[in-house]
Amino acid sequence: MNHYETRQRRLIESLKDNGVNGALLLSPANIFYYTGFLSNPHERFMGLAIIPETRHAILFVPALDHEAASGAAAVDQIIPIQDDQLPMQAVKEVIQGLHGPIGIEPKALNYERYVGLTSTFPDACVMDIEELIGKQRLSKSADEVRAIREAIRIIELVMDEGIRKVKPGMTEAELTAELEYLMRMHGADGPSFSTIVLSGEKAALPHGSPGARKITAGDFLLIDMGVVKDGYCSDITRTFVIGEPTEEQQRIYNIVRRSNEAGIEASRAGVPLCGIDSASRKVIEDEGYGKFFNNRVGHGVGIEVHEAPSVHAKNEIPAETGNVFTIEPGIYIPGYGGVRIEDIVHLTEDGHAEVLTSFPKDLRIIGH
Numbered sequence: 001m002n003h004y005e006t007r008q009r010r011l012i013e014s015l016k017d018n019g020v021n022g023a024l025l026l027s028p029a030n031i032f033y034y035t036g037f038l039s040n041p042h043e044r045f046m047g048l049a050i051i052p053e054t055r056h057a058i059l060f061v062p063a064l065d066h067e068a069a070s071g072a073a074a075v076d077q078i079i080p081i082q083d084d085q086l087p088m089q090a091v092k093e094v095i096q097g098l099h100g101p102i103g104i105e106p107k108a109l110n111y112e113r114y115v116g117l118t119s120t121f122p123d124a125c126v127m128d129i130e131e132l133i134g135k136q137r138l139s140k141s142a143d144e145v146r147a148i149r150e151a152i153r154i155i156e157l158v159m160d161e162g163i164r165k166v167k168p169g170m171t172e173a174e175l176t177a178e179l180e181y182l183m184r185m186h187g188a189d190g191p192s193f194s195t196i197v198l199s200g201e202k203a204a205l206p207h208g209s210p211g212a213r214k215i216t217a218g219d220f221l222l223i224d225m226g227v228v229k230d231g232y233c234s235d236i237t238r239t240f241v242i243g244e245p246t247e248e249q250q251r252i253y254n255i256v257r258r259s260n261e262a263g264i265e266a267s268r269a270g271v272p273l274c275g276i277d278s279a280s281r282k283v284i285e286d287e288g289y290g291k292f293f294n295n296r297v298g299h300g301v302g303i304e305v306h307e308a309p310s311v312h313a314k315n316e317i318p319a320e321t322g323n324v325f326t327i328e329p330g331i332y333i334p335g336y337g338g339v340r341i342e343d344i345v346h347l348t349e350d351g352h353a354e355v356l357t358s359f360p361k362d363l364r365i366i367g368h
Helices: 003-016 028-035 063-070 087-094 113-120 132-140 140-166 172-185 200-204 248-267 273-287
Strands: 024-025 047-051 056-062 077-081 100-104 124-128 196-199 220-225 225-229 236-242 298-300 309-310 324-327 332-333 335-341 342-347 351-357
Touching: 003 024, 003 028, 003 047, 003 132, 024 028, 028 047, 028 056, 028 132, 047 087, 056 063, 056 087, 056 248, 063 077, 087 113, 100 113, 113 124, 132 309, 140 172, 140 200, 140 220, 140 225, 140 236, 140 324, 140 342, 172 196, 172 220, 196 200, 200 220, 200 335, 220 335, 225 309, 236 248, 236 335, 248 324, 248 332, 248 335, 248 342, 248 351, 273 309, 309 324
Parallel strands: 024 100, 056 077, 100 124
Antiparallel strands: 024 047, 047 056, 196 220, 220 236, 298 309, 298 324, 324 342, 332 335, 342 351
């Protein structure tokens, strides 16, 4: 039995324990987790039906993806759906007796698909099983951690080569293009999110967009990027200075670095996630910059670049062995600039934090 089938069996047992008669998963990330088939169907229908009674996993894919799915998906049956077919009618032709509670992912089931499901199967009702799936995906296997490491290896090569190309007068958009070119050259399947390159006062925008602003001597330069490789993501942020830093720039940078290290130090299995957030946040608050740090300290990374667990001030769920998440504190001062330092940690079998990212965190002067 391969690990995809093992995951399916674990889900089937969870469904049985919770009185759920079946599941219809629509999230491409979850479908990949349970089958090994990674695809974005765009507007077309793709779904994985899990039937506890027969212990079958049936994958419905757009007809144009049938061959690709046949070579990758660990399922009992693959059903292609033509563009002129009604998706739920195609499901009904294969699974006629869907009734009672049917597990769905609320974030993936849009209203149109909900209406199609409930009208095609009037004896069925939907039940949220996002938490059941999330519990499985929270604990990363050794294979998953290896895949994340590879995505990190690539993005750190990109960071190392990319910052050597920075010159005053280059625009944020030009540097973004260089970085995304390097991602492909180093073997990435693509960026895991829209690359963030922000300079000067724009570095105060945690999720700003690169534009025509020219990188200038004296700027903070914040680079936040990641790649997807074989279905798993990386995510790293480093902040640099163009030319010699001022005392204030050095001070702000050092505070964020200490905050990052405090969050990593607090990351242990059994510690409430809010405790990790507060350990990191306290460093910044104690230095008087608390009002300039208004986002969570971290998020899970895996098949999706933002997934559970969420490391924020109100999440009292304990961190667990196998969790992989970011520690990314920042100080963002409007009109001045900002600093963020982001690492990825893995809670190992002994419950301690292993830092998977390794790019240096000393304040680096570039572009001179």
